[in-house]
Amino acid sequence: MADVIASPAAQAAKAPRHADYLTDPDFKGLWSWLTTVDHKRIGVMYLWSTLLAFLAGGIMALIVRLELMHPGEDFMNAERYNQAFTLHGAIMVFLFIIPSIPAALGNFILPLMLGAKDVAFPRLNLASYYVYVVGAIMAVVSIVVGGVDTGWTFYTPYSTTTGGAVTMMTMSVFVLGFSSIFTGINFVATVHKLRAPGMGWFQMPLFVWAIYSTAIIQVLATPVLGITMVLLVMERAFNIGIFDAQIGGDPVLFQHFFWFYSHPAVYIMILPGMAIISEIIPTFCRRTIFGYRLIALSSVAIALIGFLVWGHHMFTSGQSALAAGIFSFLTFAVAIPSAIKVFNWASTMYGASISLATPMLYAISFLLLFTIGGLTGIFLGALSVDIHLHDTYFVVAHFHYVMMGGTVIAFLGGVHYWWPKMFGRMYNDTVGRIACGLVFIGFNCTFIPQFIMGSQGMPRRYYTYLDQFQPMHQFSTFGSWILGAGLMIAAVNLLSSLRNPKNAVDNPWAGTTLEWQTQSPPITHNFIGQPSVDHDPYDYRAFKIPADAVE
Amino acid sequence: MTWLRNLFLPNAASIRASDVDDLFMFVMYLNLFFFFLILGMVVLFVIKYRRKSQTQKTAHIEHNTFLELSWSVIPLILCMVVFFWGFNSYMQATVAPDGAMEIQVTAKKWVWTFGYPDGSVGIGKLWVPVNKPVRMVMHSEDVLHAFYVPAFRVKADVLPNRYTEVWFQATEVGDYVIPCAEYCGKGHSEMRAYVKVVSQQEYEKFLEEGDPDEKGKPPEELGALLYTNFGCSACHSIDGTKGQGPSWKGIYGQQHKMTDGKIITVDENYIRTSILQPQAEVVEGFQPIMPSFQGQIRERQLVALIAYIKSLK
């Protein structure tokens, strides 16, 4: 339907018409960054920090995979190996995935999408960043002073009896939880209070719906994690006996507490990924999303039912058959909203005008990989099958398909999608697509063999293994190198674009949501005047495709 | 599609395994169907609706109640089928049949010990008769472990504060690995035992006369066998590399410094004490993590292990 605006003015306006948030003369120098309350700058600082964590966690992952090339000790003994996989998991979960999309991209984009000047509580936003930094430093200290070998799950009684810096690490997780809560509170308030005139709940972009659902989980679930971590520290320091069987405690209680947070937390990880995909697909299809309401409400449904399925991580822990039955049933119930979303995204490509630029390639990768991740969850939800698969590499592959194949791929797609908006520079699209292809291939080579060896009986958290598994482990390690190469290329491609002059147009992809209505990069106060909304998001019927949009 | 089954699932050697495998394969087919459905949609649409011009018209379809209902309800029904199937077969696997033979399992870092109905005890190797239901009553002496026999499709965590149980009925004679499936620290990946499924006669013979593999062997050879069976190999190497515990290579006759500063010469008595009361003297640079084998090891086995260590020059 869309016409092209043939506007010479748009061409002439390539140079920013106003100073943007990066070059604003009123906010110059390092100090202005460290004390900023601008959601965009905080988002950017979060972006660099979480990417650094991703790099650290990624290096740990490559080290772990390298050790697994052969059975027996290659270059790490069992003790080092156990520390390496613990760090990999803890860094990826607590320092990267949980904050990455909400706190980095969400911070930057959400207020823009709502047509707001900033989040509801800008200072709380900055506080959340500093709390994150303190938590991250504590995590680093705990690595330096002794290492941690409990796994990111900290199961008792192992975690209460092992040596190392477990106390420091659990306190770090406690602190990081507050940063997550602060972000969540901020987003809930922002979504309720700061929507542009004309933007009712069902005119909000789906990104906002999903980040809002995530924020609810962050606020409600994270305190449980905090309390659990405090109990663990008390147990280690004072032997209070909540988890210690020798003095009447129950180690399995820890697992209930832990998963009561950490299962909802897997939705803190995936919902933001879904948020990004719901933006990229309509934009690169140039048509309205299929089933807007169902996608929006699925996010809320996932957030709510997600609180009731934690026991599915504990089917072998000796829980009662009744409990196991209920948890299994609810696990299947929570799978349905995800299935609905996948079908709705795929259907959005019907009758579309599809561009395969880098962000869309990531979105398509997400569709395929998340589908595999979700579908393999069905094996695990089925009680008798999970008994066999629990704590094997099958589970490792499953959650990597959702967390890496889902969330990380979506995050990369989102970074490529909003990069021109955030920094005003365009990266090389061809290189971006090659990197995406390598990541896709490398990812599958790394994790498909893990499904096979897992169901063949290879337990997880093993630094050595029976010879029969070696071919699959080796294949997986080779895959991890392809994956690593793809990620490096993507990073170099993005970073080297920062040396270009600002060459991105305001709305390179012809997106309909409000963040594309302001200049790239946005001015400090986001919009000149108050934008308002008079149509549903993703409505291309009356939308004018800008003449300078990238093909 | 037996190749697919063989690719993913290990040899099935218990009566419950085939039911678990059938459900596994049912879910596998569902997965393949839905994956290729999504893949097909994506590929088809990308080819058909690839952008040809900036002004290309696009459809404005906001939703379609029939389609959306069908992809909510059909997956829901399929999921419920999988749920009931899985729950049902789980229930059957939970309760051991009456009259099942009972075995007491003790897990500790990083050894499995099995207590038979007649009071005898074995380490690292579980003898069971074929085609007889066997119920394992399990507990841990330290952290969590998990008893897992991939070939039987059974698994249960082993806890320090209460008994958990699994049962199985092996259908094929053979040796099957029991890897520890709940992370338990340094020796986790080597906390390995075996189930030895034998005929009823052989099983009875084992109860009367002990492990036939251990019979008629010179002490050094028997020691070498016990080194792996008892799981000593999880911590002690025989080639000089440092593990969780000191390597055995050439230690006999050496002088070792203990954590309390004492210098001790490794002789028969020292080795014997180390096996029975490992915490009594700990070599400097190591932690007191070795479990005691008191009451679980026969005199003959002790002598054999000492002979084996002596032989490692």
Ligand code: HEM
């Ligand atoms: C689509 C529906 C899904 C189903 C039916 C499902 C089912 C399951 C089940 C039953 C387990 C426990 C397996 C075991 O430990 O034996 C599990 C583990 C796990 N799942 Fe999912 N899952 C789904 C989606 C997700 C999503 C969206 C995420 C995260 C973004 C996720 C992350 C995880 C993680 C991290 C674990 C294992 C954690 C650990 O033990 O370290 N899953 N899943």
Ligand SMILES: [Cu+2]
């Ligand atoms: Cu164990």
